Structures are given as C-alpha cells and as structure tokens.
Amino acid sequence: MKTISIYDPAMCCDTGICGVGIDPELIRISTVLDNLKKNGIIVNRYNLGSAPQQFIDNKEINELLNEKGPEVLPITMINGKIEIAGRYPSNEDIVMLLNISPSLLVAIKGSDAECCGGTKKGGCC
Numbered sequence: 002m003k004t005i006s007i008y009d010p011a012m013c014c015d016t017g018i019c020g021v022g023i024d025p026e027l028i029r030i031s032t033v034l035d036n037l038k039k040n041g042i043i044v045n046r047y048n049l050g051s052a053p054q055q056f057i058d059n060k061e062i063n064e065l066l067n068e069k070g071p072e073v074l075p076i077t078m079i080n081g082k083i084e085i086a087g088r089y090p091s092n093e094d095i096v097m098l099l100n101i102s103p104s105l106l107v108a109i110k111g112s113d114a115e116c117c118g119g120t121k122k123g124g125c126c
Contacts, residue, residue, distance in 0.1 A: 002041065002042065002043060003042065003043070003079055003080055003098075003099050003100070004042075004043040004044075004045065004079070004080055004081075005034070005037065005042060005043070005044055005045070005077065005078070005079055005095070005098070005099060006044075006045040006046070006047070006077070006078040006079075006081075007030070007034070007044075007045070007046045007047070007075055007076070007077055007078075007089070008047050008049070008055070008056060008059075008062050008074060008075060008076040008077075008078070009046065009047065009048045009049060009074060009075050010048075010049055010071055010074040010075060011048065011049040011050030011071070012027075012048050012049075012050055013050075026089055029089075029092075030089045030090075032108065033092060033095060033106050034046060035108075036105060036106055036107060036108055037095075037099075037101075037105060037106070040101075040105040042099065042101070042105070049071070049074065061078075061081075061083055062076060062078075062083075065083065065086065069086075072087070073086050073087055074086075074087075075087075075088065075089050077089070077090045077094075077098075079098045079099065084098055092106050
C-alpha cells in the first residue's frame with residue numbers, strides 16, 4: 002500500500018479550513034485526503050505551524066526547506082519520495098502517483114457520514 006504525506010505551510014489549524022475566506026484548494030485537498038483514508042490509503046499531513054519537528058526530522062524536507070524557503074510548501078511525498086513541491090497535487094496527480102481509481106477521491110453523495118467530515122451542513126460537500 003502506498004503512503005501519501007503532505008507537508009503544509011504554517012496554517013491556523015491542521016487543515017487550514019477555519020476562519021473566514023477559506024481557500025477552496027484547502028477544502029479540496031482535505032476532502033480528497035479524508036476520502037483516501039476512508040479507502041485504506043495511508044495519509045500523513047503535517048502543518049509547519051503545529052508539527053515543525055516533522056519538517057526537521059525528514060532530511061529531504063528539511064534540506065529543501067532550507068534551500069528554497071517556505072515558498073516551496075506544500076510538498077507531497079509518496080512512499081517517502083518527494084513528488085510535488087510548491088503546490089497541492091491535483092486529483093489527477095493523486096490518481097497517477099498512487100495508481101488508484103478516481104472513484105476513491107469522491108465521497109458517497111447523500112451519506113451523512115461521508116459529507117463534510119460527518120457534519121453534514123446543508124448538503125453534501
């Protein structure tokens with residue numbers, strides 16, 4: 002089984018989905034990662050603001066961050082190998098890198114448990 006790890010820039014919370022003016026890209030990647038977890042994919046997500054030790058402990062991440070600065074974030078690793086830096090992976094990137102069906106990225110519509118992290122607010126996400 003493949004593992005996907007996302008190293009996020011410093012954000013207000015672990016997902017960046019809080020406060021006003023939420024970035025739609027953060028909503029997309031958070032939803033996709035949640036769906037991957039629900040389908041048995043190992044997902045790790047680290048926020049520079051709340052888990053800086055993860056950035057220090059990973060030699061490749063640490064070197065890249067020291068070389069290029071925080072602008073290089075987010076970084077996506079698959080099985081410990083850096084695959085994408087400076088942006089979140091697109092859905093197509095994830096499908097290709099993990100060699101999975103695109104259906105694993107989508108929540109089951111109409112299911113309370115699958116919508117908005119189980120907090121269905123006015124419909125499915």
